[in-house]
Amino acid sequence: MQVTEYVFGIDVSKRKLDTALLHNGKIKSKVFENSTAGHVAMLLWLMDRGATPSTTHLCLEATGPYSEPVALAIVEAGWSVSIVNPARIKGFAQGELARNKTDQADAALLARFCSAMRPEYWTPPPAEWRELRGWVDRLEALKAMHQQESNRLEAHEVSGQLALMQAVQSHLDWLKREIEALALKIDDHIDRHPNLKQDADLLRSIPGVSHTTAAKVLAYAGDVRRFSNAKALAAFIGLTPRQRLSGSSVKGRTIISRTGHKDLRRALYMPGLVARRYNPVLKTFADRLATTGLAPKAVIGAVMRKLAHLIYGVITSGKPFDLNHRQTGLAIQDGI
Structure with missing residues (x-):
């Protein structure tokens, strides 16, 4: 297991990188250009202060087109980096009762978050x-x-x-x-590309998944084999159930969490509608939920979640969808 002595938070913007190096409870801040030269200068600055790839954990937020080039440069140079959902950083800041919102403060917040939570390392897709x-x-x-x-x-x-x-x-x-x-x-x-083609063919074997949907799943989810199980994929998309129950007074209805990849969730909506009618496995599942009085939109949410499970299943098994194979465990407790 890697022994981390240094933690490095990077607040990414279009033109600059605000950074904070946390070591022995002290933070040192520095600003670099968000460019190839700036990335090199940032790593050299780290090494000048005793940080090495084997003892340093770098962390940044997922900020679309600006964060990935930075993360790629870091990984290609042999360092370890985590790309974190901004919602997690926001929640951590609220837990700290953070009052200031500046680039420098955000970089320090990322360093403290990384030190406390130890998010998993990011592996760049091919x-x-x-x-x-x-x-x-x-x-x-x-x-x-x-x-x-x-x-x-x-x-x-x-x-x-x-x-x-x-x-x-x-x-x-x-x-x-x-x-x-x-x-x-x-x-x-x-x-x-053989890997993409193989996965796309497996995805299109599922009734309800078209060429367009298969391309979106591959583009937005990447290689789904990186997820530990189907539930992890559903959570990534934002299709896991969110319950609101507390004591005897709070009894909110269960909804999908929507804390996940909104573009991929949107991409599965129409396939979910189609699968609700024409995919035998999902039609049986949806009909059973409907008989319990579940709202139609909630049924579609459940179908989308089960569709994510099928996507994970065909790709990880390497076998096309089998109409004659009836999955067990399609119980209501699987969530909406």
Whole structure:
């Protein structure tokens, strides 16, 4: 087990890295550029103060496109880093009754959190998985633009603005072509990488999971084998049940937690609706829940969670979904 003597918190922003080195109860702060040169300078600064890869635990928040390049540079240099959900840091700050919210204070907070909680180390996904996520993000952005322009076209049509309608329609036509071309690129990217192709084929064997959904699952969840079990995957997505029961007065209804990857959770909603009707295993499961009086939306949440379990099952087993295989343990206590 690695012996950690130094803990290093990194608050990441677009242009700079506010850092805090915690050692023997004392914190030293330093600001670096968020660039390749800045990453190198940061690690050299650590070594100048006695920190080494074997004795240092680095920690930063998941901040989208800005945090991953920093984490990659750290791992490639041989250091250990954790990427933490910002909600955990916020909760830790509330527990400390933190009053100040500055970049320097956040870096120190990350160092204290890392020292107290010892979050697991981050393992970067292979390059082809990261590239797939980039393609999928781009496709989703174009689809969002297409929906926005469709709404504008409808508004201009109501107001009778013909010239604007033509301009918007021209953009819609371009977006449609780009979306179709990008979908083909994503399929080609998956087909060119055996690991991605194998997992995509397994995912598409599940009734309700399309090519688009399979690509999103691979892009957002990465290699699901990294999760210890199916429940861990469901928790990552935010599909685990959240109960509100306390004493004799608080009896709130159980809902899905939604503390997880919202894009992946959104990606499983329509497949959940389809699987509710056409996946024999999930249809039986959903019908049984419905007979207990569970609300329709809660039933769909349960189906989405069970769909996450099936996704984990087919990929970790390496076997396609079997319609003749009826899973045991589809009990109500599995949660919604």
